[in-house]
Amino acid sequence: MNIKGKTVLLTGANGGIGACVAYEMARAGAALVLTGRDENSLRQLRQSLHAADRHHTFVCDLQxxxxxxxxxxxxxxxxxxIDLLVNNAGMSDFAFVSAADPDVTRALIELNLTAPxxxxxxxxxxxxQRQEAAVINVGSVFGSIGYPGFAIYGASKSGLKTxxxxxxxxxxxxTVRVLYVAPRATRTAMNSSRVIAMNQALGNAMDPPxxxxxxxxxxxxxxxxGDIIIGWPERLFAAINSILPRLTDAVLLRQLPRIRQHSRVPAVQSNTLFDKREAI
Ligand SMILES: NC(=O)c1ccc[n+]([C@@H]2O[C@H](COP(=O)([O-])OP(=O)(O)OC[C@H]3O[C@@H](n4cnc5c(N)ncnc54)[C@H](OP(=O)(O)O)[C@@H]3O)[C@@H](O)[C@H]2O)c1
Structure with a gap:
């Protein structure tokens, strides 16, 4: 598809990956509707793009x-x-399910799955009604490989993949085409210092946006x-995981102590429901 002259709605435009997509698309001749919550950074992004006057910014909270x-x-x-819709806005939360905050869980599902x-x-x-159109959904390799500490994030991306x-x-x-793109770890503000430390400890590659x-x-x-997973060997791991999940279980069991060391886990392991029942 030639995107010259096409109009693209790009969510999460001012984020690490979004801004790079905006540069590429603007250079290729598309007009962009740049969305996010931070008005200033959206304006700055627009000004930095090729043919700035061609693009629009729109502030909205997709949650x-x-x-x-x-x-x-x-x-x-x-x-x-609009000719192309790029569902790129997203958030992550690196936490074991036992330590998940229900409000963060709801917000994450809302942004990563319900909004797209x-x-x-x-x-x-x-x-x-367009002659050529496309929907592009930005997922994650964790939508194909259930990874400890990213169960909820992975569930949102797995839902987006399906x-x-x-x-x-x-x-x-x-005439509408659909693309699902699943990056592996990428160097953007989405990844907290804990995620970066875990990736370094495990030797996981992090791509530039x-x-x-x-x-x-x-x-x-x-x-x-179609579907694309960015990065090797992650693409191979995803394929192995789909046919031999128990092999992945064994590999990830070896990584578990390191992942747990960096993730948010409950300070004290307690059975909240049981504790409440006791209190009644
Ligand atoms: N970075 C990675 O390691 C990685 C790996 C795999 C997949 N991905 C996926 O790639 C996509 C882009 O992520 P990124 O790495 O570029 O992250 P990022 O730099 O943190 O950007 C996230 C974007 O989402 C927007 N956003 C966040 N909450 C929003 C809300 N409530 N309403 C509207 N917009 C909101 C942010 O803009 P405002 O803050 O202005 O709202 C920002 O533009 C996400 O879908 C992510 O899951 C990232």
Whole structure:
């Protein structure tokens, strides 16, 4: 697909990967709608892009349905309409399930899974009328490999992966293409110092965000739609995990002490439900 002259709605535009995608797409001649919550950084990003006047910024919180609705209204009023929807905004939480904060869990599922599904469903009638259109969902390798400390994040990305696959099949006889891109660890603000320390301790590679943006662009330009995991050997591990999950269990059991050392785990292991029952 040639994105020259196309209009792209990019969520999480001011983040590490989002900004690199914005640079690549602007250079290739697309007009962008840049969204995020931080107005200043969105404005700065717009000014730094090729042909800045061609692009728009829109501030919205995608964890709120009002934010999703206001973004829809804004895009519906654009004369050119949207050709590509890039669901890139996301958050992570490196915590064992026993230490998960329910509010953070809800916020994470809302942003990583509910928002992309809602945006896709809302834009689809419009995308289906375009000569060429695409939905691009940014997932994670943890959507294919259940990784300790990332159970909830992985569940959100795994959901996004299945959603993308089914959507691609639903749209196979239409002009709308679907791409699911799953980066491995990438050097952006999303990763806390604890995640970085764990990756260093385990020797896990961390890609520059430019690499992810280039991979996305390459897929769009060559028309290689489908699922892509960025990085080797992660792509191989994901394939092995899908056919021999017990082998992955054994590998990750060896890594568990190191992962636990860096992750958020409960300070004191206690059975909260049991404790409450005792108190009644
Ligand atoms: N970094 C990694 O290691 C890695 C690995 C695999 C996959 N990914 C995926 O890549 C995507 C981009 O992540 P990144 O690494 O670029 O992270 P990042 O630098 O932290 O960027 C996250 C983006 O999401 C936006 N965002 C966060 N909360 C939002 C909300 N409530 N409403 C609207 N926008 C919100 C942020 O903008 P505001 O703060 O202005 O709202 C920011 O633009 C995510 O989907 C992530 O899961 C990342």
């Amino acid at each position: 709120q349905s009002s934010g999703v609705n206001s973004l829809l209204e804004f895009c519906s009023a654009l004369p050119a309409g 599904i809602t945006l896709t469903a809302a834009f689809l009638p419009h995308l289906l 959603f993308s696959q089914a959507l691609r099949r639903e749209l196979a006889d239409s 430019e690499k992810v943006a280039k991979a996305i662009m390459q897929r769009i330009q060559t028309g290689h739609w």
